[in-house]
Amino acid sequence: MDIVPEIIRENIINLINKKERADGRALDEFRKIFIETGVITKAEGSARVKLGNTQLLVGIKPQIGEPFPDTPNMGIIITNSELLPMASPTFEPGPPDERSIELSRVVDRCIRESNMLNLEKLCIVEGSSVWLLFIDLHIIDYDGNLFDAAVLATVAALRDTKLPTAKIEEDEIILDYENPQPLPLEDTALMCTFAKIGDQMILDPSLDEEEILTARLSIGMRPDGTICAMQKGGEGSLTKDDILKAIDITKGRIPQLMEELDKTIPQAR
Amino acid sequence: MIIIITPDEFKRVSQATREDGRAPDEIRPLKIEAGILERADGSSYLELGGNKILVAVYGPREAQIKRLQRPDRAVIRCRYNMAPFSVEERKRPGPDRRSVEISKITAEALRPALILERFPRSVIDVFIEVLEAEGGTRCAGITAASVALADAGMPMKDMVVACAAGKVNGRIVLDLSEEEDKRGEADMPVAILPRNKEITLLQSDGNLTQEEFEEALDLAIKGCLKINKIQKEALKKKYGE
Amino acid sequence: MKAKSGDFVFPGDSLAVIEEFVPAEGTYEEKGKIKSLFVGEVARDEKNKRIKVISKTETPPILKEGAIVIGEVIEVKSQRALVRIHHVKGSSRAPVTSFMGAVHISQATNGYLSKLTEAFRIGDIIEARVSRLVGLTGIDLQTAQKSLGVIKAMCTRCRHFMKKAGNNEVICPNCGNREKRKLSTDYRLR
Numbered sequence: 001m002d003i004v005p006e007i008i009r010e011n012i013i014n015l016i017n018k019k020e021r022a023d024g025r026a027l028d029e030f031r032k033i034f035i036e037t038g039v040i041t042k043a044e045g046s047a048r049v050k051l052g053n054t055q056l057l058v059g060i061k062p063q064i065g066e067p068f069p070d071t072p073n074m075g076i077i078i079t080n081s082e083l084l085p086m087a088s089p090t091f092e093p094g095p096p097d098e099r100s101i102e103l104s105r106v107v108d109r110c111i112r113e114s115n116m117l118n119l120e121k122l123c124i125v126e127g128s129s130v131w132l133l134f135i136d137l138h139i140i141d142y143d144g145n146l147f148d149a150a151v152l153a154t155v156a157a158l159r160d161t162k163l164p165t166a167k168i169e170e171d172e173i174i175l176d177y178e179n180p181q182p183l184p185l186e187d188t189a190l191m192c193t194f195a196k197i198g199d200q201m202i203l204d205p206s207l208d209e210e211e212i213l214t215a216r217l218s219i220g221m222r223p224d225g226t227i228c229a230m231q232k233g234g235e236g237s238l239t240k241d242d243i244l245k246a247i248d249i250t251k252g253r254i255p256q257l258m259e260e261l262d263k264t265i266p267q268a269r
Numbered sequence: 270m271i272i273i274i275t276p277d278e279f280k281r282v283s284q285a286t287r288e289d290g291r292a293p294d295e296i297r298p299l300k301i302e303a304g305i306l307e308r309a310d311g312s313s314y315l316e317l318g319g320n321k322i323l324v325a326v327y328g329p330r331e332a333q334i335k336r337l338q339r340p341d342r343a344v345i346r347c348r349y350n351m352a353p354f355s356v357e358e359r360k361r362p363g364p365d366r367r368s369v370e371i372s373k374i375t376a377e378a379l380r381p382a383l384i385l386e387r388f389p390r391s392v393i394d395v396f397i398e399v400l401e402a403e404g405g406t407r408c409a410g411i412t413a414a415s416v417a418l419a420d421a422g423m424p425m426k427d428m429v430v431a432c433a434a435g436k437v438n439g440r441i442v443l444d445l446s447e448e449e450d451k452r453g454e455a456d457m458p459v460a461i462l463p464r465n466k467e468i469t470l471l472q473s474d475g476n477l478t479q480e481e482f483e484e485a486l487d488l489a490i491k492g493c494l495k496i497n498k499i500q501k502e503a504l505k506k507k508y509g510e
Numbered sequence: 511m512k513a514k515s516g517d518f519v520f521p522g523d524s525l526a527v528i529e530e531f532v533p534a535e536g537t538y539e540e541k542g543k544i545k546s547l548f549v550g551e552v553a554r555d556e557k558n559k560r561i562k563v564i565s566k567t568e569t570p571p572i573l574k575e576g577a578i579v580i581g582e583v584i585e586v587k588s589q590r591a592l593v594r595i596h597h598v599k600g601s602s603r604a605p606v607t608s609f610m611g612a613v614h615i616s617q618a619t620n621g622y623l624s625k626l627t628e629a630f631r632i633g634d635i636i637e638a639r640v641s642r643l644v645g646l647t648g649i650d651l652q653t654a655q656k657s658l659g660v661i662k663a664m665c666t667r668c669r670h671f672m673k674k675a676g677n678n679e680v681i682c683p684n685c686g687n688r689e690k691r692k693l694s695t696d697y698r699l700r
Contacts, residue, residue, distance in 0.1 A: 003580070003581075003582050003596050003635050004596075006635055006662055006671070006698075007580060007597075007635065007661070007662075007698075009698070010698045010699060011698075039321075039400075040321070040352075040354055040355070040400060040401050041319060041401060042319075042354065042355065042356060042357055042401055042402075042403075043354035043401075046354065053307035053308070055306070055307075057352070057400060059352060059353065059354025059355075060354070061353065061354050061359035063359065080353070080362060082362055084350070084396065084398060085327075085348065085394070085396055086306070086309060086312075086323070086324075086325030086327075086396035086398060087308060087325075088308050089308070089327055089330070089604060093348055095363065096362075134353065134354075134359050136352065136353040136354050136359075136362070138352050138354075138398070138400070140306065140323060140325075140398065141306045141307050141308055141309075142308060143307055143308065304567075310568075310570075310603050311567070327604075328570070328604070328606075329570050329606045329607070330603075330604040330605075330606065331604065331605070331609050382521070384538070384547065387572070387607075388570065388572075388606055388607050389607055389647070390607060390609075390647070391606055391607055419520075419521060419548075419549050419567065420549075420567055421567065421568075421570075422548060422565050422567040422568050422569030422570060423570070424521075424538075424547035424548065424569075425521035425522070425547060425548075426521060426522050426538070426540070426545070426547075427521055427522035428520065428521060428522070462522075464522050501520055504520065504549045505518060508518075508549055508550075508566035508567060509518045509566075
């Protein structure tokens with residue numbers, strides 16, 4: 001049994017019932033955000049994000065491969081994450097566990113369903129050759145709320161990515177590395193995650209808060225306020241009011257995340 | 270003694286430089302930082318040329334796997350891992366035969382510096398993440414791991430420091446780059462305890478005569494001593510004053 | 511080679527010879543020389559001729575007598591309660607070497623206790639002081655002080671954590687069961 005949550009639970013709940021948090025934040029406030037791009041020279045795109053003390057790297061590597069039969073004219077994104085044992089004493093080495101797979105899939109959904117990336121423009125030869133983008137999330141320091149940090153880092157890395165231009169000459173694909181082009185990004189989506197503790201929905205839970213939450217809600221949203229992905233987690237339940245309140249806070253916070261992102265890496269036009 | 274540089278001498282020097290402009294006994298630009306992760310008990314970050322390496326240390330902590338426990342001392346365990354985006358062609362995540370071997374010899378290279386008898390039944394985990402690779406990652410990993418162990422407050426008799434020497438274009442050179450490693454005749458990673466210069470890791474891959482081996486070993490040790498200074502500077506920067 | 515107080519040293523640095531000084535904490539002796547084990551600062555005690563190194567980095571939390579630990583009661587025998595040690599108070603790191611301790615019935619409270627189960631039950635989370643170390647792994651704990659004892663009691667009937675109901679009594683909010691404990695003044699559920 002992990003007794004940490006039991007030792008800290010009452011203190012955190014008492015604070016939150018008074019609308020306070022151990023680190024002094026308001027209930028709807030993010031921790032300090034730091035974004036850096038182009039950190040891995042050998043990756044076509046990369047970013048490092050710190051959200052408080054949570055820290056991760058995203059690297060993007062392209063390959064040319066076959067499209068899926070049902071989408072012969074679309075590129076493919078493959079999202080994978082590693083919760084490295086260096087990031088937390090509770091992370092074990094080995095193949096991705098369910099937490100890691102959930103993270104990959106939620107990030108993937110937020111990117112995919114927002115249509116921020118025009119996958120049709122990643123098609124080289126319909127039915128035979130498309131770009132495969134491997135998005136690898138490397139979690140190096142875990143202090144709560146991986147979802148928001150991961151989506152932010154992934155979007156930053158996508159903005160940083162440049163692909164060689166692919167031309168077809170006499171049925172052969174020629175890659176021009178001299179004139180790399182940015183990805184066909186047409187929109188953005190970012191994520192806000194909430195923890196339900198007591199009767200409150202609190203934004204960007206720290207590790208201590210995550211350990212005692214009853215339910216978790218992640219909302220992926222575009223700047224126009226449309227919701228592109230959601231994920232409820234945790235063993236407890238949420239009311240409809242909890243969810244609507246979280247959506248309202250998300251609407252207010254997406255512009256802040258956008259500003260942080262644009263400040264570091266503006267969208268290429 | 271007065272050295273007169275003749276045109277001939279010049280020629281010799283210019284021949285002696287390598288593709289990236291380094292002298293035979295020159296290491297790539299090196300940067301080390303200590304204590305950069307929040308959760309880990311000790312950590313470090315190292316850049317050597319195009320290599321970027323992150324190391325975290327956890328423990329001593331209870332060995333969850335009972336058969337790992339030793340009644341008289343702690344056990345050191347290493348995990349060397351390459352990020353999928355660390356190399357030109359994306360690497361499949363997870364261990365392969367190469368990383369398993371490197372993990373084993375890294376643990377053995379670090380072991381002689383550590384006083385493990387104080388922590389019976391415990392395990393010390395050293396996680397080496399290669400974020401970007403450009404030749405010489407195992408040596409860079411050992412050098413960084415030693416800084417992370419010091420940062421974790423592990424009792425140690427000395428630091429451990431590693432550097433490779435090898436043979437490229439018929440010449441013995443220090444700290445081979447990825448390109449030199451690929452084209453060179455031999456690569457020889459060496460780790461030492463810098464105070465008594467005892468060797469805690471030695472591998473060699475390629476052909477060397479005994480004379481060449483001796484020259485390479487002396488050069489590697491020279492490189493280690495230079496790197497050791499930078500290890501200490503990193504710790505002093507973090508903890509001095 | 512002679513280190514002065516305040517010198518910044520690295521593992522393996524020579525500090526003095528054993529003819530002059532006695533090696534104290536943070537040092538070891540090798541071939542007649544006293545050397546540093548840590549990245550730290552030298553402290554010479556001229557009066558007692560002791561030399562030590564104060565580590566500048568956080569070192570593994572080896573238990574010392576007097577340390578306060580937080581643990582979980584995993585078994586209550588007639589004379590001793592076995593405690594799995596999870597934390598050493600004041601350190602964020604996992605405990606080292608010492609993972610199990612025990613509270614003897616005479617060390618649980620200030621007064622007389624007829625049965626140890628009136629102080630602890632399985633699943634309770636307690637704070638205790640290390641009263642004695644036997645070798646590297648034997649740890650005697652005591653909880654007599656007011657600030658020590660159970661900080662969260664687990665109901666023996668339904669396994670819920672219980673609320674404080676009196677100085678040495680708790681009540682289960684789930685099933686109404688009342689039980690006795692040696693409570694800490696820092697008891698969490700009120």
